[in-house]
Amino acid sequence: xxxxxxxxxxxxxxxxxxxxxxxxxxxGNELILNIIKHAGVKKxxxxxxxxxxxxxxxxxxxxxxxxxxxxxxxxFCGFGLYGLSERCKNMNGNFKIESELGKGTxxxxxxxx
Numbered sequence: 001x002x003x004x005x006x007x008x009x010x011x012x013x014x015x016x017x018x019x020x021x022x023x024x025x026x027x028g029n030e031l032i033l034n035i036i037k038h039a040g041v042k043k044x045x046x047x048x049x050x051x052x053x054x055x056x057x058x059x060x061x062x063x064x065x066x067x068x069x070x071x072x073x074x075x076f077c078g079f080g081l082y083g084l085s086e087r088c089k090n091m092n093g094n095f096k097i098e099s100e101l102g103k104g105t106x107x108x109x110x111x112x113x
Contacts, residue, residue, distance in 0.1 A: 002042040004032060009049040016055070020111045023091060024057055027084055031059035031107050034081070039063025039105065055113050062104040068097055081107075 016024070028046055035044045041063040049056045071082050081097060088095040088109055099105035 002032070002036050002044070004043075005045045007045060007047040009047065014050055014055060014113060016111075016113065019091060020055075020093070020113075023087055023093075024055070024109065024111065027088070027095075027109050028057055028059060030080075030084060035059070035061045035063060035105075038066070041104075050113060053112055055111050057109040058106065059108075060104065060106040065099045065101045065103050065105055067101065068099050084109075 032044060032046065036042060039061045041061055044059060044061040047056075047058040047060075049058070085095040085097075088111075091111065093109060093111040095107070095109050097105065097107045
């Protein structure tokens with residue numbers, strides 16, 4: 001029961017290796033579930049874009065936000081935000097998150113294509 005707007009900025013199909021395709025899908029899923037569980041809103045945007053060398057996944061909400069400095073780097077067992085960040089690094093990707101209390105959260109994942 002969520003209102004997720006999907007924005008597809010891809011003009012042509014992108015051939016991704018399984019090692020990127022599956023984690024990118026799971027990351028989008030995890031970020032949407034985090035919004036539903038924690039943001040206090042059921043509305044979000046999921047945007048997929050690419051340039052010549054990189055594919056980008058942006059997930060953004062206008063919910064309650066949080067202090068990103070409060071992420072627990074010692075809790076790396078699950079598929080939380082820190083675990084997501086580490087998985088991206090291990091695959092030569094990048095994960096950035098911006099959030100401010102009362103102003104929502106924006107997460108962007110980058111992978112080379």
